[in-house]
Amino acid sequence: MAKGTVEHxxxxxxxxxxxxxxxxxxxxxxEIREHIGSALEExxxxxxxxVRNVLERxxxxxxIAEEARRRFGISRAKPGVREIIALVLLPIGGIIIxxxxxxxxxxxxxxxxxxxGREKAAGLLLFPGGLxxxxxxxxxxxxxxxxxxxxxxxVAETCSGASYSSLALVILAVLVLVPIGTTxxxxxxxxxxxxxx
Amino acid sequence: MHRxxxxxxxxxxxAQLRKGVLEYCVMALLQKEERYAFDLVRELSDMDGMxxxxxxxYPMLARMRRDGSVETTWRESSAGPPRRYYRLSPxxxxxxxxxxxxxxxxxxxxxxxxxxxENDG
Numbered sequence: 001m002a003k004g005t006v007e008h009x010x011x012x013x014x015x016x017x018x019x020x021x022x023x024x025x026x027x028x029x030x031e032i033r034e035h036i037g038s039a040l041e042e043x044x045x046x047x048x049x050x051v052r053n054v055l056e057r058x059x060x061x062x063x064i065a066e067e068a069r070r071r072f073g074i075s076r077a078k079p080g081v082r083e084i085i086a087l088v089l090l091p092i093g094g095i096i097i098x099x100x101x102x103x104x105x106x107x108x109x110x111x112x113x114x115x116x117g118r119e120k121a122a123g124l125l126l127f128p129g130g131l132x133x134x135x136x137x138x139x140x141x142x143x144x145x146x147x148x149x150x151x152x153x154x155v156a157e158t159c160s161g162a163s164y165s166s167l168a169l170v171i172l173a174v175l176v177l178v179p180i181g182t183t184x185x186x187x188x189x190x191x192x193x194x195x196x197x
Numbered sequence: 198m199h200r201x202x203x204x205x206x207x208x209x210x211x212a213q214l215r216k217g218v219l220e221y222c223v224m225a226l227l228q229k230e231e232r233y234a235f236d237l238v239r240e241l242s243d244m245d246g247m248x249x250x251x252x253x254x255y256p257m258l259a260r261m262r263r264d265g266s267v268e269t270t271w272r273e274s275s276a277g278p279p280r281r282y283y284r285l286s287p288x289x290x291x292x293x294x295x296x297x298x299x300x301x302x303x304x305x306x307x308x309x310x311x312x313x314x315e316n317d318g
Contacts, residue, residue: 013252024259027259028255028256028259031234031255031258031259031281032252032255034234034235034278034280034281035234035235035238035251035252035255037277037278038234038235038280039235039239041276041277042235057242057250057251058250058251058252059249059250059251059252059253060250060252061252063250063252063253064250064252064253064255064256067252067253067256067257068255068256068259070256071256071257071259071260072256072259072260
């Protein structure tokens with residue numbers, strides 16, 4: 001349980017330090033890990049309370065990262081035009097310029113400094129193509145169902161809205177909601193970075 | 198009077214005093230003997246009002262290593278993995294001496310001003 005708390009802290013610190021050169025970052029993480037080890041050794045024990053006290057004295061990973069950036073003259077990765085365009089192209093780029101639009105958005109996402117590797121993976125894997133699959137499915141289904149035939153001079157619908165099977169609707173909903181949700185997620189992470197810069 | 202002039206003629210150092218006092222505290226703690234990282238950090242943070250977050254000392258130490266005012270060695274430890282020991286470099290020792298002089302000048306000057314110039318001599 002206590003080990004988990006330390007790992008969680010170290011992961012958070014690792015994330016906060018991502019603007020630093022890899023060697024510096026590794027070094028700092030090593031030293032802090034060593035510090036935690038020494039502190040627990042010299043302390044009354046290694047239980048959850050002791051761990052939390054040690055981490056409390058260490059301080060907020062964001063503060064440590066800010067000090068590290070200050071000492072080495074590195075500025076925060078600030079969200080900019082690249083990120084805005086990525087956030088637009090990822091959901092709807094594939095629709096504006098089929099497939100290629102999304103690919104451009106994906107490249108902008110991948111090369112940005114603002115999001116972590118995990119966030120980028122989520123952005124790319126959760127909805128390849130953005131809203132394009134949803135649109136394609138919707139359009140295809142509409143074509144299959146929205147046609148009408150003339151039968152004896154009367155126009156009859158070949159199928160009504162109710163013939164969308166519920167499975168198709170669920171799939172459609174997922175294809176729409178996941179890209180939108182992922183875009184919102186990326187946007188919020190971006191804003192959080194902007195605020196704490 | 199000459200103390201105030203000294204500060205006035207060295208604004209860069211005055212700014213550095215404000216920002217960089219902590220580094221000189223580290224150097225002072227190392228002037229008699231080398232210490233290992235955790236020890237150093239704990240002693241610094243135990244000094245009243247000096248440090249709020251122990252973690253922020255490590256970037257400062259890293260910077261001091263890079264600037265050459267401290268050096269580090271790894272030493273075997275009976276308690277487990279080797280530990281990193283910090284010691285003052287010759288350059289650091291000189292910097293500390295310089296700081297001590299400037300600090301006492303600065304401190305007197307500030308005290309003077311605080312007292313409203315009563316003790317001006």
